[in-house]
Amino acid sequence: MAKRRRPALLSLAWSARGACVVLALANAGCGGSDGSGDSGPKPGGTLAGNYELQLKRSPSCNPVGGTTTYSFPMVMAAAGTTPYPGIQVTLDNATPGLLEGELKYTNFVLEGGFGSADNVASGEGPLVFVRAIGTGSVTQDTNGRGEVLSGSLRGLLQIGGDEGDPCSATDHSFTLRPR
Amino acid sequence: MSRCLTARGLAASAGAVVLLVTFGSTGSSAREPLKVRASEAFAPVLRPALEAFTRESGIPTALDVREPDPPGDADVVVGDDSELTRVLEGGAADLGTSVDLGYLPWVLVVPAGSPADLHAAVAGEERLCVLGGRLGRDARAALGGKLPARVQTSRDAAELRRARYALVPRSLAGPGEQRDAGLPPLVAVAAAVSEARDPAGARQLLAFLTGPHGRAVLGRYLSPAGAGTEATATGGYAVAVVDWWEPQCSLEGNWYTDPRQVLGPPDAVYLGFKDGYTGMMSLGQGGYVTVDMGTQVVDGTGPDLRVFQTTSNEPVTVYAAASPQGPFTLVRLRVPCGHRSEGLFSGHCDFDLHDAGLTQARYFKIEDGEIYPCLLAGTHTEGADIDAVQALVAGS
Numbered sequence: 001m002a003k004r005r006r007p008a009l010l011s012l013a014w015s016a017r018g019a020c021v022v023l024a025l026a027n028a029g030c031g032g033s034d035g036s037g038d039s040g041p042k043p044g045g046t047l048a049g050n051y052e053l054q055l056k057r058s059p060s061c062n063p064v065g066g067t068t069t070y071s072f073p074m075v076m077a078a079a080g081t082t083p084y085p086g087i088q089v090t091l092d093n094a095t096p097g098l099l100e101g102e103l104k105y106t107n108f109v110l111e112g113g114f115g116s117a118d119n120v121a122s123g124e125g126p127l128v129f130v131r132a133i134g135t136g137s138v139t140q141d142t143n144g145r146g147e148v149l150s151g152s153l154r155g156l157l158q159i160g161g162d163e164g165d166p167c168s169a170t171d172h173s174f175t176l177r178p179r
Numbered sequence: 180m181s182r183c184l185t186a187r188g189l190a191a192s193a194g195a196v197v198l199l200v201t202f203g204s205t206g207s208s209a210r211e212p213l214k215v216r217a218s219e220a221f222a223p224v225l226r227p228a229l230e231a232f233t234r235e236s237g238i239p240t241a242l243d244v245r246e247p248d249p250p251g252d253a254d255v256v257v258g259d260d261s262e263l264t265r266v267l268e269g270g271a272a273d274l275g276t277s278v279d280l281g282y283l284p285w286v287l288v289v290p291a292g293s294p295a296d297l298h299a300a301v302a303g304e305e306r307l308c309v310l311g312g313r314l315g316r317d318a319r320a321a322l323g324g325k326l327p328a329r330v331q332t333s334r335d336a337a338e339l340r341r342a343r344y345a346l347v348p349r350s351l352a353g354p355g356e357q358r359d360a361g362l363p364p365l366v367a368v369a370a371a372v373s374e375a376r377d378p379a380g381a382r383q384l385l386a387f388l389t390g391p392h393g394r395a396v397l398g399r400y401l402s403p404a405g406a407g408t409e410a411t412a413t414g415g416y417a418v419a420v421v422d423w424w425e426p427q428c429s430l431e432g433n434w435y436t437d438p439r440q441v442l443g444p445p446d447a448v449y450l451g452f453k454d455g456y457t458g459m460m461s462l463g464q465g466g467y468v469t470v471d472m473g474t475q476v477v478d479g480t481g482p483d484l485r486v487f488q489t490t491s492n493e494p495v496t497v498y499a500a501a502s503p504q505g506p507f508t509l510v511r512l513r514v515p516c517g518h519r520s521e522g523l524f525s526g527h528c529d530f531d532l533h534d535a536g537l538t539q540a541r542y543f544k545i546e547d548g549e550i551y552p553c554l555l556a557g558t559h560t561e562g563a564d565i566d567a568v569q570a571l572v573a574g575s
Contacts, residue, residue, distance in 0.1 A: 060324060080427025088428060090554065097554030102426035102464045112426065113465020115550040131513070131550040133465055133496070154496075154512055155550065156320055163311050163332040166320035170512060 041139035043108035045146030047087055051076050053101070054175045055114070055122075055130060057157050061167035064159040070122035072099060073179065086112075089176070091120065101134070110148060111135040114174070119161050129158040129166075134174050141178055148176040202230050203239030212241040213380040216253035218262060219244060219334050220283060220314055220348040221367055225257060228396045232387045238380050246312060254375040255384055259283075259314055259365040260517045264491035264549075269557040270373055270453035274490065276382065277370035278389050279519065281401025285318060285360035288345040288352050301327045301344050308333055308342035310351060317515075318346060318362055325361070350400045363515065366492070367401055414570030417442050417470035421503040421542060425562070428553035429463020433561055436460060438468045440566075441545070445487040447525045447566040454559040459489045459525070462547035462562035469544040471503065472570050477539045479572035482529030484510075486545055487566035489525045492517025494548030495563050497530045499540035510535040513548035516563060525566040543568060 051074045061068075072091055079088035079102070087110060089101040099120045103112035114134055119127035136151025153172035159165050201212050217225055222244045229240040247256035248266045256263065256272050257280070266272045293300035301307050309315050311332035319326060326346075339345055340353040348365055349357070369388055371381035387393045394403070423438040430436055440447075440460045447458035460468060476483050476499075486495050492515040498507035516528035532540060547562040 062328065080430065082427075082430075084424050086427050088426070095555075097552035097556075100464070100552040100554055102428055102553055104424050104426075113547065113550040115464055115552045117552045117555045131548075133546065133550070154509070155548075156513065158316065158320070162313075162316070166316045168320040168323060168512065170509060 041141070041149075043137065043139055045138060045140035045144055047105070047138065047146040048076055048078065049145070050074070050092065050179045051089065051147075051176050052179045053089065053099075053114075054177075055128065055153065055157060056173045056175075057159065057167055058169035058171045060169055060171070061157070062165050064165050065124075065126050067124050067126070070124055070126060070128045070159070072120065072122060072128075074099075074101075074176070076176075094120075099130070103134070105138070108138045109135065110138055110151070110176070114153070114155075119158075119164075126159050127161045127164065129156070129164075131156045132172060136174065136176070143178070145178045147178055148174065151175065200226065200244075201239060201241040202226075203233040203237070210239060211377070212239040213255065213377055213384060214241050214243060214253045215255045215257060215384070216243045216245060216247045216250055217257035218246050218259070218312065218314065219336055220259070220310065220350055220365060221257050223336065223350040224280075224283065224367065224397060224400045227399070228388060228393055229384075231392060231396050232384055235387065235392065236383060238383065240384070250372045252376070253372050254377050254381040255369060255371055257367060257369045260368055260492040261317060261515065262313060263368050263370065264493055265551075265557065267368075267370060268454075268490055268560055272370040273373050274370070274449060274453075275451050276385060277368055278385055280367035280369055280388055280397055281394075281403055282364040283348045283350060283367055283401055284364040285362040286347065286349050286352050286357040287360045288342070288347065288355040288357055290343055291356045293356065297325065298327050301329065305329070305344055306331045307344045307346055308339055309346045310334065310339060310348065314348070314365065315346075318360070321362055322346075322360075363518075364402070366517065366519075367397075368491075414476070414572060415473060416444050416570075417543075417568040418473035419471040420468060421471050422469040422544075423460075423467065425463035425466025425547075426553055429461075429466060429556075429561055432553065432556050432559060433461045433463055434559040435564070436463075441468055441470060441568060443567065444569075445520070445523050445525050445527075445567040447487070447489040447523075447564070449490075449524055456489065456560065456564070459564045459566045461560045461564045462545075464553040464562060465547050465550050466562055467544050467546040468565060469503070469507075469542060470568050472541055472543065472568070474570070475539040475541050476532065476543075476570040477572050478532035478537060481531065481571075483532045483570065483572050484530040484543060485527050485569040485571055486516055486530070487520065487523070487525040487527045487569070488516035489564040489566050490560070492526065492528075493563040495528055495565075496546040496548045498544040498546070499532060499535055499537055500542045500544070501540055503542050505542075507542075507544050508535045508537060508540075510537075516548075529571070
C-alpha cells in the first residue's frame with residue numbers, strides 16, 4: 001500500500017531545455033527566460049501546502065442544484081522525480097485517497113488524474129464523484145506560490161450522490177489555488 | 180423525490196433493494212444454503228438457474244440481491260465486469276475461478292409504436308426510468324445528451340418493469356417494445372469468493388452455470404459468452420515505447436510497471452495467485468504509455484487500433500499523434516476495455532481514428548481511465564493493465 005506524503009515546502013520545476021529538476025525553497029526555474037514576458041503571471045512557483053481545488057462541470061452537463069463549481073480543501077506535496085517530477089494533492093483532513101490528484105509536473109504544466117473513491121461533499125454542498133484527467137499551466141501568485149488558474153478536465157464528474165447526475169465530457173475545467 | 184411514471188401511475192421509488200431469496204430446504208437440520216450475491220440486473224437471470232441447480236444437486240442456495248463489491252458473506256459473486264474489477268483484482272474473489280456467463284444487453288423500453296427519437300418518444304410529463312446504482316450511472320454517462328432531461332433512477336425491479344419508458348438491462352425490461360439502447364452489453368461474470376464458507380459448493384455451482392444445463396437456463400436473458408472478436412486482426416503491434424509516466428504512489432505500489440511489456444503481441448498470463456501476472460503494464464492512477472507502431476496507422480473502415488487490457492474492463496483513453504512529441508489528439512475517452520479476445524487472457528477495446536478527425540497516426544498514448552485513488556489501492560495492479568497495442572489497418 002502506498003503511503004500518504006506530507007507536504008514539503010519545496011519548489012519543483014521541470015525544464016524541457018535541460019531536463020532540469022530543481023528542488024529548492026526558491027521559486028521554480030532553470031535559468032534563462034521564463035517565456036512569460038513582462039505581462040501576466042510568471043510560470044512556476046512553489047507547489048506545496050494548502051490549496052483549494054475547484055471542479056467545474058462542462059456547459060454540456062445538466063445543471064444540478066444551481067451551481068456548476070464544486071470546491072475542496074486540499075494539501076499538495078511533491079511526489080517523485082522519475083520518470084518525471086510529480087505532485088500529489090489530497091483532500092485535507094480526510095481519509096487518504098478519498099479525493100486524490102496524482103499529477104505529472106513538466107514544463108510548468110500539471111497533468112494527471114483526479115479520482116475519488118466515493119462521493120465527496122463539496123464546499124457548496126453537493127456530493128461529487130470524479131474520475132478525470134486534468135491539464136493546467138502553473139503560474140505564480142503574488143506570494144510566489146504556484147497555482148492553476150484555468151485547467152482543462154476530461155472524464156466523469158457526477159454530482160448528487162450515487163443516483164445523481166453523471167456527466168462524461170472533455171471540457172470540464174478545474175483550478176488549484178493557494179489557500 | 181420524483182418517481183418513475185408507470186402504467187399504474189407513480190410508483191414508490193426505491194434506493195438499493197436488498198432481497199434474500201432462498202431455494203431449497205432451509206430447515207435447521209438441512210445444509211446451509213450456498214450464498215450467491217448479485218446486483219439487480221443479474222438477479223432475474225440467476226433465479227431460475229439457482230432453482231435448477233438446487234433441484235439437480237440438492238444444494239440449497241440463497242440469492243442476495245445487492246452489489247457484489249464487497250462480497251460480504253457470499254460464497255459466489257455474480258456481476259458485470261465493472262462491478263467485479265476490484266473484487267477480482269483485490270483478491271476478495273478468486274480470479275482463477277472466474278467464468279463468463281454471457282452478455283446481457285441494455286434495452287430501451289417504450290410503448291409500442293412510439294416515435295423512433297427517444298426525446299420525442301418520452302413525451303409530456305413522463306420520465307425515463309433508468310436502473311440505479313453503478314451500472315445505471317455508467318449507462319447514463321455513456322448516453323449523456325442522448326437521454327431526455329426527465330430521468331429518474333430506480334433499483335426496484337418491479338418498478339423498472341412497470342415503467343412505460345425505461346433504460347434497463349434486458350433482464351429488467353417490462354412488456355413494452357424493446358429497442359437497442361446503443362450501449363455495450365453487460366458481461367455477466369461469476370467467481371467463487373476467496374473466503375467462501377462452502378468453497379466446494381461454490382465450485383460446483385460455477386461448474387453448473389457453465390455447463391449445458393446452466394447455459395440453457397441462463398440463455399433466456401444472456402447471449403453466449405466466448406463470442407468475442409478474434410485477437411488476430413490485421414496489422415502489427417507496437418514496436419517501441421517513446422514515453423511513459425505513472426505517479427510515484429503507483430510506482431511504489433504496483434508490481435508491473437515495465438512499459439516494454441506492452442510491446443509485441445498480447446501475452447499476459449495470470450499465474451494463479453493474487454496479483455500474479457506476467458506480460459502487462461499496470462498504469463496506476465492516470466498513468467500512460469506512449470507507443471510507436473512502427474508505421475502509420477491509417478483510418479479505414481471501422482476501428483483502427485486495438486488495446487489489449489488484462490482483467491475485467493478497466494477503462495482506457497487513447498490519444499494519437501503523427502510525431503512522438505505530439506501534439507496528441509484525443510481519440511476516445513475512458514472506454515471500458517474488456518471485450519473478450521478469443522483464446523487470450525486479456526480482453527480488448529477498439530478505437531477509430533475517425534473519432535479524432537485524423538486520417539492517420541503513428542504514435543499512440545494509452546492512458547489509464549480507471550483513475551482510482553492510489554492511496555486507497557488494494558492491489559499491486561492498480562490502473563488499466565496494458566498487454567499490447569495493435570494496428571488494425573496498417574498503411575505503408
